Amino acid sequence: MDKKQLKKAVEAIIFASDEPVSINRLEKLFPEVKKAEIENIIVGLNREYQAHAFTILKVAGGYQMVTKPEYHDWVKQLYAGRTRPRLSTAALETLSIIAYKQPVSRIEIEAIRGVNSDGVLGTLLERGLIVIKGRAETVGRPLLYGTTDEFLKYFGLNDLAELPKPSEIEAMLKKQETAETVVPEVSTSEASQLNKKNGEE
Incomplete structure (x- = not known):
């Protein structure tokens, strides 16, 4: 070739x-x-x-x-009406803690947030934004959580080294929370497939 x-x-x-x-x-x-x-x-x-x-x-x-x-x-006009479930304030808060503290246990997360985080962690695991990284070498050997590649894609990051400062990520998370339609950098393959689908209708 x-x-x-x-x-x-x-x-x-x-x-x-x-x-x-x-x-x-x-x-x-x-x-x-x-x-x-x-x-x-x-x-x-x-x-x-x-x-x-x-x-x-x-x-x-x-x-x-x-x-x-x-x-x-x-491009948003192509995606009109196509939305994905938004993350709650609690989920965004928990996700930011995990992003900066990982690997981190539920107990550590709850110590920072001051409330139970079982349900939120379940949601983030289900969405594929976090994953269980292992267990801590402490009493009870609690599970440790970390972010995934899906987290990086969700926020348009190449790796964790590109994470903004805590004050900047807070603003970014709030923007993500209030967005009604999520269109980050739209994949050209997704746009072309959607355009083809619209042409068939």
């Missing part, structure tokens, strides 16, 4: 995926190509996209083609 074909193949894979595509996954798909070369291809594609409404963003340790923020209001 020549370089021109390789670039198109990498672009097609990222475009078609609903989830971020990790560099390890791309290396497995193109075993003859070095990691650095794949990364350079993505950088080159983004240079070509400068005049376009989309870009390739690094999210949750992988690459995803998304619309640029300045076009979100337009």
Whole structure:
């Protein structure tokens, strides 16, 4: 495969995926190509996209083609009426504690919040935003909780190193809580599938 074909193949894979595509996954798909070369291809594609409404963003340790923020209001019109259950204030508060304190036990979370958190933890586990990381080496060996890749995708982060300051995340969580329709950087594959569906109706 020549370089021109390789670039198109990498672009097609990222475009078609609903989830971020990790560099390890791309290396497995193109075993003859070095990691650095794949990364350079993505950088080159983004240079070509400068005049376009989309870009390739690094999210949750992988690459995803998304619309640029300045076009979100337009894209929201495609998603009119499509909402996902919003997180409650308690869930957002608990999630922020876990994000900064992880791995953290329920007892530690409740000590900070001052209220029982069983139900909230169950909701966050069900949503896939947190996961049980193990048990603490203390009396009773309580479960320890941490965030997931789904958490990173939910907030548009590549990794935990990109977490904002506590004051900034509080504002971000409040914004997430009050949003009626959730359209972060919208995946181009999701938008194209929705557009196709609307055309069939």
